Amino acid sequence: MIKTPLCQLLGIEYPILQGGMAWVADAQLAASVSNAGGLGIIAAGNAPADFVRTEIRKAKTLTDKPFGVNVMLLSPFVEEVAAIVAEEKVAVVTTGAGNPGKYMKTWIAAGIKVIPVVPSTAFAKLFERSGAAAVIAEGGESGGHIGDVTTMTLVPQVADAVGIPVIAAGGIGDGRGIAASLMLGAVGVQVGTRFLVSTDCNIHQNYKDMVLGAKDISTIATGKRLGHPVRALKNQFSKEFFSKEYDASVTNEELEKFGEGALRVAVVEGDEKRGCFMAGQIAGLVNKEQTSEEIIREMFAQAEQLLKDATKWVE
Amino acid sequence: MLLERIIATLKEYTGKNDMNITTDTSFEDLEMDSLDIVELAMKIEDEFNVNIEMSENIKTVGDLVKIIEQAS
Numbered sequence: 001m002i003k004t005p006l007c008q009l010l011g012i013e014y015p016i017l018q019g020g021m022a023w024v025a026d027a028q029l030a031a032s033v034s035n036a037g038g039l040g041i042i043a044a045g046n047a048p049a050d051f052v053r054t055e056i057r058k059a060k061t062l063t064d065k066p067f068g069v070n071v072m073l074l075s076p077f078v079e080e081v082a083a084i085v086a087e088e089k090v091a092v093v094t095t096g097a098g099n100p101g102k103y104m105k106t107w108i109a110a111g112i113k114v115i116p117v118v119p120s121t122a123f124a125k126l127f128e129r130s131g132a133a134a135v136i137a138e139g140g141e142s143g144g145h146i147g148d149v150t151t152m153t154l155v156p157q158v159a160d161a162v163g164i165p166v167i168a169a170g171g172i173g174d175g176r177g178i179a180a181s182l183m184l185g186a187v188g189v190q191v192g193t194r195f196l197v198s199t200d201c202n203i204h205q206n207y208k209d210m211v212l213g214a215k216d217i218s219t220i221a222t223g224k225r226l227g228h229p230v231r232a233l234k235n236q237f238s239k240e241f242f243s244k245e246y247d248a249s250v251t252n253e254e255l256e257k258f259g260e261g262a263l264r265v266a267v268v269e270g271d272e273k274r275g276c277f278m279a280g281q282i283a284g285l286v287n288k289e290q291t292s293e294e295i296i297r298e299m300f301a302q303a304e305q306l307l308k309d310a311t312k313w314v315e
Numbered sequence: 316m317l318l319e320r321i322i323a324t325l326k327e328y329t330g331k332n333d334m335n336i337t338t339d340t341s342f343e344d345l346e347m348d349s350l351d352i353v354e355l356a357m358k359i360e361d362e363f364n365v366n367i368e369m370s371e372n373i374k375t376v377g378d379l380v381k382i383i384e385q386a387s
Contacts, residue, residue, distance in 0.1 A: 099353075122350070122354040126353055126357065126369060
């Protein structure tokens with residue numbers, strides 16, 4: 001068994017969080033991860049508050065275990081969503097794409113453990129001071145919205161910068177990733193891409209097939225020019241976005257417009273050409289569909305073995 | 316006085332020693348992104364011994380001065 005302080009902090013069996021992937025991470029996926037002993041997370045994304053409330057209530061019927069909600073701070077509905085997670089008293093809130101400062105007090109007062117995703121040590125320090133229970137140090141290997149710094153470099157630096165638990169994210173797809181994360185100073189991991197192909201995940205089969213077929217060099221980061229880069233699988237959409245990005249005649253507004261709704265097209269319609277299939281660089285390592293439970297057990301069995309053998313090079 | 320100290324900190328952080336930084340100078344002018352602004356905020360907290368509340372509304376040097384004045 002691998003037990004870290006994160007297990008106790010969150011009341012979970014395995015120190016693993018499922019990434020709060022917009023459009024992807026619904027009540028069913030979150031509940032499957034929580035039932036398997038990890039921490040499932042519902043993604044609020046850009047969804048209206050009512051939808052988020054419905055998913056939270058649905059998850060409560062599917063699991064007795066704790067689960068979380070990822071609040072996307074750039075969402076047009078962020079105010080309402082922030083209020084709803086407090087009302088529903090979800091166990092954990094993770095946040096992405098900004099500074100959750102103004103909601104922290106309300107959430108903490110509601111007994112929620114707040115775990116922001118951080119792209120740098122300064123953000124980690126800022127959130128620690130605001131009362132975060134832990135931070136997720138997410139490297140640029142991740143899928144979706146990404147920072148510049150890699151997991152390998154970010155995790156140990158964040159672990160040095162703060163006293164609260166650090167969760168590693170970005171590029172973790174098997175037990176090796178977990179073992180390495182623990183060595184870097186993290187006490188848990190957040191995994192997104194591998195859960196895309198969970199049989200408990202409701203995305204279009206074409207999306208899963210693209211992840212299963214991906215190689216190490218199959219992803220591309222676009223949108224740097226707009227200030228919020230995104231990593232997704234290479235396809236007609238992402239390549240076209242990339243070329244428009246380097247075309248001075250295309251305005252930022254036109255570029256934003258071009259990207260709008262493309263994630264939904266990928267998740268719901270499975271359109272291999274027009275969709276934005278967000279996935280991390282570890283996608284090449286993800287090659288079979290399993291239940292969330294099988295994924296978690298397999299990852300931790302491998303990590304445990306690796307850590308037991310970890311002294312083999314030490315004389 | 317506070318403004319001068321902040322300008323000195325900004326110049327040190329950005330390396331833009333020749334730039335004429337005023338209260339109207341924006342962080343965009345200083346080519347600082349959101350990561351830089353938080354990094355700077357942490358530096359200022361240590362240096363000025365204050366707790367400043369970061370928000371997206373801090374866009375100019377003047378905004379930053381105001382926030383620090385409120386916090387001290």
